[in-house]
Amino acid sequence: xxxxxxxxxxxxxxxxxxxxxxxxxxxxxxxxxxxxxxxxxxxxxxxxxxxxxxxxxxxxxxxxxxxxxxxxxxxxxxxxxxxxxxxxxxxxxxxxxxxxxxxxxxxxxxxxxxxxxxxxxxxxxxxxxxxxxxxxxxxxx
Amino acid sequence: xxxxxxxxxxxxxxxxxxxxxxxxxxxxxxxxxxxxxxxxxxxxxxxxxxxxxxxxxxxxxxxxxxxxxxxxxxxxxxxxxxxxxxxxxxxxxxxxxxxxxxxxxxxxxxxxxxxxxxxxxxxxxxxxxxxxxxxxxxxxxxxxxxxxxxxxxxxxxxxxxxxxxxxxxxxxxxxxxxxxxxxxxxxxxxxxxxxxxxxxxxxxxxxxxxxxxxxxxxxxxxxxxxxxxxxxxxxxxxxxxx
Numbered sequence: 001x002x003x004x005x006x007x008x009x010x011x012x013x014x015x016x017x018x019x020x021x022x023x024x025x026x027x028x029x030x031x032x033x034x035x036x037x038x039x040x041x042x043x044x045x046x047x048x049x050x051x052x053x054x055x056x057x058x059x060x061x062x063x064x065x066x067x068x069x070x071x072x073x074x075x076x077x078x079x080x081x082x083x084x085x086x087x088x089x090x091x092x093x094x095x096x097x098x099x100x101x102x103x104x105x106x107x108x109x110x111x112x113x114x115x116x117x118x119x120x121x122x123x124x125x126x127x128x129x130x131x132x133x134x135x136x137x138x139x140x141x
Numbered sequence: 142x143x144x145x146x147x148x149x150x151x152x153x154x155x156x157x158x159x160x161x162x163x164x165x166x167x168x169x170x171x172x173x174x175x176x177x178x179x180x181x182x183x184x185x186x187x188x189x190x191x192x193x194x195x196x197x198x199x200x201x202x203x204x205x206x207x208x209x210x211x212x213x214x215x216x217x218x219x220x221x222x223x224x225x226x227x228x229x230x231x232x233x234x235x236x237x238x239x240x241x242x243x244x245x246x247x248x249x250x251x252x253x254x255x256x257x258x259x260x261x262x263x264x265x266x267x268x269x270x271x272x273x274x275x276x277x278x279x280x281x282x283x284x285x286x287x288x289x290x291x292x293x294x295x296x297x298x299x300x301x302x303x304x305x306x307x308x309x310x311x312x313x314x315x316x317x318x319x320x321x322x323x324x325x326x327x328x329x330x331x332x333x334x335x336x337x338x339x340x341x342x343x344x345x346x347x348x349x350x351x352x353x354x355x356x357x358x359x360x361x362x363x364x365x366x367x368x369x370x371x372x373x374x375x376x377x378x379x380x381x382x383x
Contacts, residue, residue: 027193027194027195031195032194032195035195064363064367067316067320068316068367071312071315071316071319072308072312074312074315075308075309075311075312075315076304076305076308076312078308078311079304079307079308079311080304083304083307101300101304104300104301104304105304105308107297107301107304108301108302108304108305108308109308111301111302111305112305112308112312119374
């Protein structure tokens with residue numbers, strides 16, 4: 001990891017407030033400062049890389065969204081057909097309720113797809129807003 | 142060597158147990174579920190044993206997992222979801238470990254069985270419905286009828302909403318099951334091409350196999366995340382009706 005040389009405890013004792021306030025987790029402040037510096041450098045480097053555009057432009061995310069919508073659609077149609085078949089078998093009305101519930105299932109499928117798309121859209125907007133806030137805000141995350 | 146790409150999904154008893162005609166054998170599926178739970182407990186216990194300000198790698202992993210789920214619950218459910226965090230975190234870890242343990246060569250992916258994912262999804266569905274009725278009483282039936290629509294449209298809209306609501310556990314379980322099964326099938330099938338195609342021709346499927354293996358790791362994590370986030374969304378619907 002970091003090319004950091006840990007200092008011995010006696011050296012730390014002479015440091016400013018280390019002895020005065022009881023710290024729950026005694027960590028060398030010099031080390032923290034060094035890590036802080038390294039972190040800010042890394043964040044700056046990441047920022048610069050991000051500005052050039054995403055390396056893998058959300059490709060896997062699009063794949064996930066597509067899969068999600070497809071499954072959402074199939075599930076609603078499947079449930080509609082299942083309800084139709086079961087009711088038909090129970091009431092002996094083959095095939096009318098199957099036909100009816102297939103149509104209802106299809107409508108539910110469209111509803112599911114619409115809701116999923118809405119939610120994905122909302123999430124994408126929220127992410128964009130957060131990124132914009134990140135850029136204008138301070139560099140502490 | 143396995144002869145069929147489907148062999149990897151076979152459930153085989155390790156410790157046969159018969160109780161009054163019921164087959165309660167300890168199977169390879171059960172073994173990997175045990176491993177998933179043990180792995181989760183071990184990771185979190187050893188990860189936070191020495192809590193330091195500058196975390197070790199294991200502590201980083203434990204904290205990261207906690208933060209991912211905590212943020213997910215906060216963003217999708219709000220402060221009302223705090224009390225459900227333990228369940229959602231356990232669910233996430235169980236599925237994540239199940240998916241990742243399946244990536245070990247020779248391992249068994251219990252999330253590639255529809256009965257496992259459907260049991261999880263069905264339990265969530267029932268629990269969320271109970272929470273909904275518990276919080277809103279009979280007002281929870283309002284879930285099935287959008288606000289402001291003319292009353293006569295209920296005859297069309299209510300069945301559609303009911304089917305949409307019932308499709309939740311199906312889509313939740315099928316998504317995880319299909320992703321895991323298809324991924325592992327693909328690995329086996331493409332892996333089966335390598336030897337028959339010879340030294341030169343086999344390089345192509347070998348390269349593909351490496352790429353798909355990487356993709357499968359991604360999918361294993363993403364699907365655990367998606368399953369959990371949808372649970373949060375359903376929980377949010379039950380707590381604050383849309």
